[in-house]
Amino acid sequence: MSCSLVGDQHCALSCGGQAARNASAISTGDSLYVKLQGVEQVPSVVVWEATQACDMKCVQCRVNSRPHRHPLELSTAEAFHLIDQVAKMKVPLLALTGGDPLKRADLLPIVQYAARNGVPSALTASTTPLLVRQTVFDLKQSGLGTMAIGLDGSTPQLHDSFRGAQGSYKRTQDAISWCQEANLPVQINTTLTRRNLDDLDDLIELLIQKKIASWNVFFLVPTARVQVGELLTADQHEAVFAKLYETSKRVNFEIKTTEGQHYARFVAQQKAKGTKAPAKELYDGRSLVFVSHTGEVYPSGFLPLPAGNILWEPLAEIYQYSPVFRSLRDSSQLKGKCGRCEFRDVCGGSRARAYAMTNDPLAEEPRCAYTPA
Numbered sequence: 190m191s192c193s194l195v196g197d198q199h200c201a202l203s204c205g206g207q208a209a210r211n212a213s214a215i216s217t218g219d220s221l222y223v224k225l226q227g228v229e230q231v232p233s234v235v236v237w238e239a240t241q242a243c244d245m246k247c248v249q250c251r252v253n254s255r256p257h258r259h260p261l262e263l264s265t266a267e268a269f270h271l272i273d274q275v276a277k278m279k280v281p282l283l284a285l286t287g288g289d290p291l292k293r294a295d296l297l298p299i300v301q302y303a304a305r306n307g308v309p310s311a312l313t314a315s316t317t318p319l320l321v322r323q324t325v326f327d328l329k330q331s332g333l334g335t336m337a338i339g340l341d342g343s344t345p346q347l348h349d350s351f352r353g354a355q356g357s358y359k360r361t362q363d364a365i366s367w368c369q370e371a372n373l374p375v376q377i378n379t380t381l382t383r384r385n386l387d388d389l390d391d392l393i394e395l396l397i398q399k400k401i402a403s404w405n406v407f408f409l410v411p412t413a414r415v416q417v418g419e420l421l422t423a424d425q426h427e428a429v430f431a432k433l434y435e436t437s438k439r440v441n442f443e444i445k446t447t448e449g450q451h452y453a454r455f456v457a458q459q460k461a462k463g464t465k466a467p468a469k470e471l472y473d474g475r476s477l478v479f480v481s482h483t484g485e486v487y488p489s490g491f492l493p494l495p496a497g498n499i500l501w502e503p504l505a506e507i508y509q510y511s512p513v514f515r516s517l518r519d520s521s522q523l524k525g526k527c528g529r530c531e532f533r534d535v536c537g538g539s540r541a542r543a544y545a546m547t548n549d550p551l552a553e554e555p556r557c558a559y560t561p562a
């Protein structure tokens with residue numbers, strides 16, 4: 190049987206994981222307990238791409254969104270089935286993303302179902318005319334825990350040029366106000382490219398004025414609409430890490446990174462110098478699971494290596510046993526300088542960026558300035 194990852198050479202198991210299933214899984218009632226050394230029992234977050242439909246045309250869009258929903262998107266019942274599995278695994282967070290989840294007419298019942306089943310939820314909404322004040326209050330009432338909103342520049346000109354829609358900046362400011370009125374915590378998502386790098390200081394000052402709960406900084410991965418030339422260089426990544434670290438010590442919102450795993454290495458280096466600031470990073474296939482609009486499971490929305498489908502297999506089994514996830518959890522398989530780096534277990538680099546730029550998910554992080562000791 191050939192490995193579904195990228196060829197047998199990367200696969201720790203030539204059996205599709207069955208040996209590990211037999212040896213290590215103990216099924217007790219509804220729960221699946223797994224005893225595999227070094228394997229996290231549950232991811233920190235399951236990100237569900239509720240739809241790829243969206244009325245915006247953002248330049249950094251991961252999915253090359255389109256206005257209409259895909260006919261094979263998970264139905265309401267299938268979405269409930271996904272939530273049941275997330276609840277059973279006791280995953281701390283279900284993050285609904287898109288596209289624009291507001292394009293789904295059943296969004297409120299889905300959020301309500303998650304709340305009823307004890308699954309904390311967050312939602313990334315596009316700031317289109319679909320996002321109105323009443324919707325924010327309805328989502329809060331339905332049990333939504335956090336609203337994530339994109340803001341890529343401190344000025345209307347810069348932000349709107351990213352979003353491909355005039356007036357998006359104004360709608361973003363309105364949405365933040367409505368969330369605060371509804372007592373719904375706000376996370377700001379910012380994608381950093383060479384186009385908005387010089388605006389970073391002004392953006393941070395703007396965020397400080399807003400009473401946000403968290404700021405998630407996305408580091409580019411080349412995807413449908415993103416060219417390699419827009420990525421920051423390794424040195425620019427390093428300079429941004431220094432700025433995030435300094436900012437984290439003087440603001441009262443949490444700073445997270447997406448596809449910036451080496452920020453964890455930067456923070457670990459600072460801690461070694463005796464200073465402290467938390468690094469909140471999600472690792473492709475380790476602490477993060479991505480479920481597509483049709484139920485396919487991936488290690489990240491930016492890493493298109495399918496590991497299974499929640500319609501045919503339990504999510505817990507895909508996470509624990511699929512060769513894709515197992516391989517990404519095994520830092521000894523990393524190549525190049527990531528493979529010999531003393532930080533490979535706290536960092537490991539962006540597997541999505543490595544795959545996008547080299548076609549090998551285990552290759553060294555293409556945008557890291559660090560030279561391993």
Ligand code: SF4
Binds near residue numbers: 450539
């Ligand atoms: S070399 Fe790789 S593992 Fe080491 S800090 Fe850089 S990205 Fe992380």
